[in-house]
Amino acid sequence: MENEQHLKCFLTRRRLAAKSVLLGVLSGLVAVMFRIGLEQAEHIRVILLGMLRMQHALMPSLVFAVAMAAILIALKKWAPEASGSGIPHLKGVLKEGFEFRAVPVLLVKFFGGIIGIGAGLALGREGPTVQMGSAVGDICARIFKSNHQERVLMLCAGAGAGLASAFNAPLAGLLFIIEELQQKLDRFSLVVAFSATISANLVCRLILGQNPIFQLRLVGYPDMRLVLWSVLFGVAIGFVGLAFNLLLIRSLRVFGPFRLLLGILLGVLFGFTGYYFPDLLGTGHRLTENVFLWRYPLKLLAIFLLARFLLTLLSYNTGAPGGIFAPILLLGALCGGIFQHLVNWVDPGRFDPMIFLVLGMAGMFSAVVRGPLTGTVLIMEMTNEFLLLLPLMIVSIMAYAVPEFAHNKPIYDELLDLDLARRQADAAACASSTGAEVREESPDTGLIDRE
Numbered sequence: 086m087e088n089e090q091h092l093k094c095f096l097t098r099r100r101l102a103a104k105s106v107l108l109g110v111l112s113g114l115v116a117v118m119f120r121i122g123l124e125q126a127e128h129i130r131v132i133l134l135g136m137l138r139m140q141h142a143l144m145p146s147l148v149f150a151v152a153m154a155a156i157l158i159a160l161k162k163w164a165p166e167a168s169g170s171g172i173p174h175l176k177g178v179l180k181e182g183f184e185f186r187a188v189p190v191l192l193v194k195f196f197g198g199i200i201g202i203g204a205g206l207a208l209g210r211e212g213p214t215v216q217m218g219s220a221v222g223d224i225c226a227r228i229f230k231s232n233h234q235e236r237v238l239m240l241c242a243g244a245g246a247g248l249a250s251a252f253n254a255p256l257a258g259l260l261f262i263i264e265e266l267q268q269k270l271d272r273f274s275l276v277v278a279f280s281a282t283i284s285a286n287l288v289c290r291l292i293l294g295q296n297p298i299f300q301l302r303l304v305g306y307p308d309m310r311l312v313l314w315s316v317l318f319g320v321a322i323g324f325v326g327l328a329f330n331l332l333l334i335r336s337l338r339v340f341g342p343f344r345l346l347l348g349i350l351l352g353v354l355f356g357f358t359g360y361y362f363p364d365l366l367g368t369g370h371r372l373t374e375n376v377f378l379w380r381y382p383l384k385l386l387a388i389f390l391l392a393r394f395l396l397t398l399l400s401y402n403t404g405a406p407g408g409i410f411a412p413i414l415l416l417g418a419l420c421g422g423i424f425q426h427l428v429n430w431v432d433p434g435r436f437d438p439m440i441f442l443v444l445g446m447a448g449m450f451s452a453v454v455r456g457p458l459t460g461t462v463l464i465m466e467m468t469n470e471f472l473l474l475l476p477l478m479i480v481s482i483m484a485y486a487v488p489e490f491a492h493n494k495p496i497y498d499e500l501l502d503l504d505l506a507r508r509q510a511d512a513a514a515c516a517s518s519t520g521a522e523v524r525e526e527s528p529d530t531g532l533i534d535r536e
Contacts, residue, residue, distance in 0.1 A: 101235065105167045106224045108239060109246045109281035111219040116250030119195055119217065120293070123210050126203025127367045134359045135411045146253060146356025151233050152204045153348035156197045156405050161227040164193040170208075170267075171216025175244060175499035177221075179237060179266060179503065187223040188215065200405040200476060201235055205355030205366035207396035211251040212408020215261075218247025218285075242277045246285035249302040251410075253298060255286040260459045262337030267496070297375060298467040301439055307476065308435055314428055317450055318441060319483025322420050326452020327488040329413065333398055340402040343508075371417040376418050379438050385424045390419040409496070409498035413453050414446040421445025429488035440476070443468050447477045448484035455488070455495035457481035 134171060139143035159165060166174045166183070167190045173250035177183035198213045221241025223330040224445045226236040242264045249258030262278045263270055340347050358365055372389065375381065381389065397412040421441035443464060496501070 102276050104225065104229055104231075104239070105242050105277040106284045107282035107283030108222055108243055109286075110247035111225070111287055112221045112243050112281065113250045113285035115195070115217050116214045116247050117222060117284065117289055117290070117292050117441075119198065119214055120210055120251065122195075122199040123202055123368065123535055128200045130205065130252060130367070131357065131363060132285065133300055133478030134356075134363065146353040147361060148352075149204045149355045149359075150349045150352030152200055153352035153403065153405065154205075154345065156201050156204075157345050157348045157403060160193055160404065160406070164189040166190060167193040167197065167216070168404035169406070169500070170212025170245075170410075170497075171219075171406070172212050172408070172497050173504055175216055175219050175240065176266070176497060176501050177504060179240065180447055181501075185240075187220040187227075191220040191224075192405045193278075194220070201403075201405040202367055204352060205359055206351070206400040206403070206405055206406025206407050207366065207369065207393060207412055208400050208405070208408065209368050209411025209414075210407075211248060211410035212536050213406050214247040214251040215408070218245070218249075218250075219401055222388050223246075223451070237267075238274060238277045241274070242281035245278055246281040249282040249286045250289040252463060252467055253286065253289055253293070253295075253347065254463050255282045257459055257463035257466055258282040258285070260462055261456070264456050264459050265454070278284050297469040299374070299428040301377070301443070301468050301470055305319050307437070307440060307473070310432065311436060311440065311476050312431075312479060314441075315437075315444060315479040316483055318421075318424050318444060319480040320487060321424065322417060322445055322448035322480070323452045323484040323487025325416070325420055326449055326484060327491055327493055329394070329398075329449075329453055330422045330493055330496050331397060331417070333401060333409075333496065334503065336398050336402055337503060338499075340399075344402070344404045347399065349407060351403060361394070365389070367397060368411050369393060370411070373418055376415075376422055377439055377442055379422075381422070383423060384418055386422045386426075390416065390423065393419065409453070411449075413449045417445035417447070418442045418450065419445070440473065443473055444476055444480045448480040451481040452484040452488055455485060457485045 133148065134145050137148060164186065164301065166186070171190070171194060174183060178185045194213045194217050198210065202208055202210070213291065219240045220243070222239035222241070223236065224242070226239040230236075231239060243256040244266060245262035248261050249255045257281045259278050262274070267274055355366055372393075376386070393412065393415060397409065398417070401409060421444055424445070425438055425441040428441065447460045447464040450463065451457040454460065457478075459480045460472070464477060465471050465474065
């Protein structure tokens with residue numbers, strides 16, 4: 086009997102592994118197409134800015150405002166759950182039983198993300214890629230007629246495969262499933278997650294190449310004084326992450342009823358910002374690369390930090406498809422550049438200038454998302470700098486501790502709570518409206534009840 090049960094489990098894992106490989110390939114293809122689409126959209130934005138400016142100064146603003154309005158109207162009509170990064174909605178599906186309309190989400194997220202971020206929204210591709218990967222997982226689960234447990238595994242595996250493809254980071258995708266989505270580790274989960282993230286990353290590398298997102302050239306282990314600076318920097322960037330979380334949640338409560346108006350106004354702003362400071366718009370990848378090339382003085386780094394901080398908050402408040410993974414990594418790099426200037430003033434010439442840029446990305450991720458393990462591994466895979474493992478761990482855990490001591494929830498949990506509160510308010514309003522209609526149609530009912 087025991088041998089039969091063991092054989093049954095083995096066959097189940099084998100079938101799940103085969104399904105998850107297919108899931109990973111499909112999720113990887115979606116992620117790669119989305120990434121290529123975004124790159125082309127940002128290239129087109131630069132061309133349009135040049136062409137339209139030659140005709141009339143207000144033309145870019147008009148075009149971007151119309152694009153933003155179209156996205157938000159289509160989003161509200163066809164797939165409201167595709168707004169934002171999509172990760173809170175995925176957590177709601179897994180924990181609260183939210184409905185998941187995979188096909189509308191996949192289509193709206195894909196095309197809405199390309200148009201919105203292409204128009205200038207200061208958001209990233211990673212959150213949308215995670216939700217689209219989970220949508221692919223849901224579609225595969227329906228095709229395979231999977232039971233509830235297998236469907237959950239497929240949703241999580243698709244999400245991890247999407248993250249692995251977006252960052253070219255398979256291990257980070259695996260850890261994201263364990264640390265953020267399932268928050269547990271068992272044999273079935275491990276088999277499915279491994280198979281999906283590896284196959285998705287193979288697709289990414291075959292099409293886009295094997296180079297990491299950022300190619301650095303740090304030589305040798307850093308000085309041990311970096312440990313002390315890492316502790317100080319981790320605390321500092323922990324406060325920046327805490328401020329980001331608090332301001333994002335509060336701004337969502339303020340701007341929630343005015344998403345369409347905010348989107349149109351931002352479109353107008355993008356038309357002017359794109360002409361004078363084009364690197365501030367979109368995913369910010371080019372700005373991040375320039376920061377790593379050490380092209381900006383301290384004053385300009387501070388201006389860029391404030392500008393991207395505000396643009397990211399406002400962009401997310403529109404509800405348009407787009408994530409905060411890439412924006413918070415850029416904010417972390419900018420914080421690292423500013424902190425590097427302080428370190429050079431106190432201890433000149435001791436550390437490579439790029440070290441604190443790398444540490445800043447991990448620290449900001451850990452403070453905002455509250456995933457220190459995922460953040461540490463993610464940044465190592467993105468930069469290929471495994472010699473920074475110890476300082477990355479120190480910065481991540483210190484940045485994690487600051488918002489934890491402030492009793493601040495992880496950002497995706499806060500966003501899920503907001504979504505739950507909105508759904509409850511909508512349900513209460515609908516019930517109240519239905520009750521009012523019933524009372525109007527049957528006035529005698531109330532008299533009978535009171536008697």
